[in-house]
Amino acid sequence: MLASKSSLKRRLQIVELVRKRGEVSVEELSQVFDVSSVTVRTDLTYLEQQRYLVRSFGKARYLAQKAGENILVPVADEATRKALELAIARFAAEAVDDHQSLMFGTGAIVHKILPFLADRSNLALMVHDIEMARTAQRFLHCELSLTGGQLETGETILTGPDAEALVSRRSIDLCILEANGLDRDGQLLRTDPEVARLFDVARKVAKRTIVVACQPQLDERDGEAFANLADIDALLLDDGIDPPTMELMPQRNLMLDRRESGVLEFRKEVS
Incomplete structure (x- = not known):
């Protein structure tokens, strides 16, 4: 299924915000992006599946990469x-x-x-x-x-x-x-x-x-x-x-x- 440009842009912005703050709540993300909490949770589910962040008790936490890695994704076996x-x-x-x-x-x-x-x-x-x-x-x-x-x-x-x-x-x-x-x-x-x-x-x-x-x-x-x-x-x-x-x-x-x-x-x- 093709993601809309607006949802893709929002998800990228969510990752950047979570990266900067380390942890952000669903409620805060809902207010920042003026979307429902359901939409935010859908976004977070997608981003967690892609290993950009992890969800924990109504919050999103940035998934840090290993220092020195210069690749798109963590190295797979x-x-x-x-x-x-x-x-x-x-x-x-x-x-x-x-x-x-x-x-x-x-x-x-x-x-x-x-x-x-x-x-x-x-x-x-x-x-x-x-x-x-x-x-x-x-x-x-x-x-x-x-x-x-x-x-x-x-x-x-x-x-x-x-x-x-x-x-x-x-x-x-x-x-x-x-x-x-x-x-x-x-x-x-x-x-x-x-x-x-x-x-x-x-x-x-x-x-x-x-x-x-x-x-x-x-x-x-x-x-x-x-x-x-x-x-x-x-x-x-x-x-x-x-x-x-x-x-x-x-x-x-x-x-x-x-x-x-x-x-x-x-x-x-x-x-």
Whole structure:
């Protein structure tokens, strides 16, 4: 169910108020935002589920993060992270239709999408990760191609000017890329500058671009931008996104569609 812009804005303001004061009562929140206590309790239930705060005896208390953490959500254990990645991959796969020309960028989540496409027909898939090409050969009946480019010793990922040139000449219906980071200006980041440059080329030539991410880092110093939220058609990530980042989405014309299994999908609003 889509949250209205007014309720989303109010919930973000509630989190900020509770963060500043440490603890605020339901009655006080009702007066501050001029809404009923029922509405406030609904807001607090949602915010507690998203781990922004905790409720206790008619009050809301801020849920502090561990010192030094520079991520959207508390770090999940390995099993939880893998489950989140798989859920994100499953929903991303729904965007792929028969007869499409695809470009898949490297990444654990994007790699997990491939088995979900086993029943698609007449796909033309281009990848720049040799391991992903091997997985595609196992699960898909499709036209498969590698970008070419430079391959560092011990690596499986192809990058460089040759890869960028080949991608720039292709007709791509759908590009699915994976972000390592997301900064406060809405820039989507990759830790490897060479991968970021290839991703930038791919999303510019693609008719549609979907970006996936799981617990992306927030520090722009640790990554290279390959797109802005305003440049893409959809973003799929886990539901621990923090309020300031959540507020970026409608500003970039991306509207929330909450999926199952702790996955958020932000889709470009069609005017």
